[in-house]
Amino acid sequence: MTQQIELNGNISETQLGQRLDQALAECFPDYSRSRIKEWILAENVTLDGRIASKPREKVVGGEQIRIVAELEDEVTSRPQDIPLNIVYEDEDILVINKTADLVVHPGAGNMDGTVLNALLHHCPEIVNVPRAGIVHRLDKDTTGLMVVAKTVPAQTHLVSRLQARDITREYEAIAHGMMTAGGLVDEPIGRHPQRRTHMAVTEIGKPAVTHYRVAEKFRAHTRLRLRLETGRTHQIRVHMAHLGHPLIGDPFYSGRPRPLKGASEDLRNAIRGFGRQALHAAMLRLEHPMTGELMTWQAPIPDDMVKLTELLRTDTQEHGFDY
Template sequence: MSRETIQIQIPDGAIGQRLDAILSQQLPDYSRNRIQQWIKDGRVTIDGTVCKKPRQALLGGEKAEIDAVLEDSTQVEAQQISLNIVYEDDAIMIINKPVGLVVHPGAGNPDGTLMNALLFHNPALREVPRAGIVHRLDKDTSGLMVVAKTVGAQTHLVEQLQRHAVERIYDAVVVGNLNQGGTIDKPIGRSPSDRKKMAVRAAGGKPAVTHYRVLEHFRAHTRIRVKLETGRTHQIRVHMSNLGYPLVGDPVYGKRFRIPKRMDPEFVEYLRHFHRQALHAGALSLTHPVSGKVMKWKAPMPDDMLELVDILREDIELFHEQQLGYDEYDYDNGVEVEWVTDDDIPDY
């Protein structure tokens, strides 16, 4: 835990304004939530008197002193774990997270996480809350994440995430013939029947918006690209499952295993043993917290998803060679395929 004493002269023009609002203006490197917590914890004095009310009105001209406390990661062990660093400067890092890497230590995963790896790569991240991690990916979701290297950068990135100003685009493969793109605008909350799962909840859920577009059709599956407007836990997995098109391999939100008729047995086995959600965070765009420049990164799908797509393409070829009609599908709406490549597909 690091501590710093900050002294501020309240502007004379702050008469009648809230304490937390003025401190947020004077301390742009710290989030308003963090400042409010310092006030509630009694770490802020006004002219020598402790103030615990964030809403307290100011007179202007007072002297404020803040005993700023930042939680660090001293309880988390630094571990030498390989990181795929796509980009790094003094303020941020962009990581391409592999499948199987947990982001934070927790129950069942006390170490071997991204946080352990970050602390080994850069011990100074102990001074940044959560070692600079500002958002997460599920253990078995691969792809791009941004990590803040300073408290100021973290505050700016969190603010961008709250404004939905960080663009995150995913590649996914779903079960079923999804013929057109669309938007899912349904609130998500904790499942009332299973507290380990999330669910679409009309009452008590938080707003969640997912945009998706179709990239490629297969006999009984569809490759899609997804853009998040919000970032709820398991959002894509929950929304697509609720729509009736769960992600291939999703062990939590997937439905009954289904395959098209007369699929090659080797292909069936590959699909049967694809034991992780076919989801990859392939594109990330944000405003750099220091330069103000909009920056974008892309990461290709990992080998397992590339192989999945190849198998589904080969299945169509074999299906045509056998001269089977589309009426043999397990699904009702088989579609003739017009091949496209990633190079032909514009970003959102």
């Protein structure tokens, strides 16, 4: 499905010297700069009646703009009736509490059965929004809060706020080893040089910043509260492993868990059998893209992490540790 759009406007005098794609992105904030660049290259843009085909062209101010283009659906996946735990929804956005084992976006090995497929069923008009409105992702087995845009303007705004680091995302995690204090990890993350499905701290990676604090100390593990400043793939998992404190259950970065001396059979089984990284997106705070209202959501810690925490707490008390 495609829809033809026509946009008309004027370059402001204050935009003198700006690149054309930058100026148009400011004139038409409902559309991303990358989409506008595509329209310029496709010769869908005219300035004062002439075709403008160079995104780098400088504007002088006062030019009349006309854009005639086709807005194509960017989603080719099929709708599927997959339950979503929706914690908030209005005309512009929805917030979900993602369960474990649910992939966010189709990819190799997971072409359907994803959050995107579920969104297309729940909200069919979201097919007109790039990536079905998905603004940020959670790893497959990470649980917790995600915001989804239901309209192009809402998505454009949320993506820009995410890039400006104006959306707060806090996570709960359980890591191997006892950490004495919180801190900050400011280490670039990029593709692992040998294992291409993994990420790693690398000098040639993209900037990545994770804040963390100790929420609870156990005998040989730590419950953490973390806040993302950036959003790199596997960021928390990679940064915690880099510190020598990988997350319990992480199939990529934790390695083989060491036996915990003196632990109960229940605790040993719980650690050994924890089938996913112990990571949960617990809090999300943002300004509503249309109203500007500051909104906050909390997602309760999932049962598997609650049970593991209780076993670790009991073990710590039984061995005479008091933090």
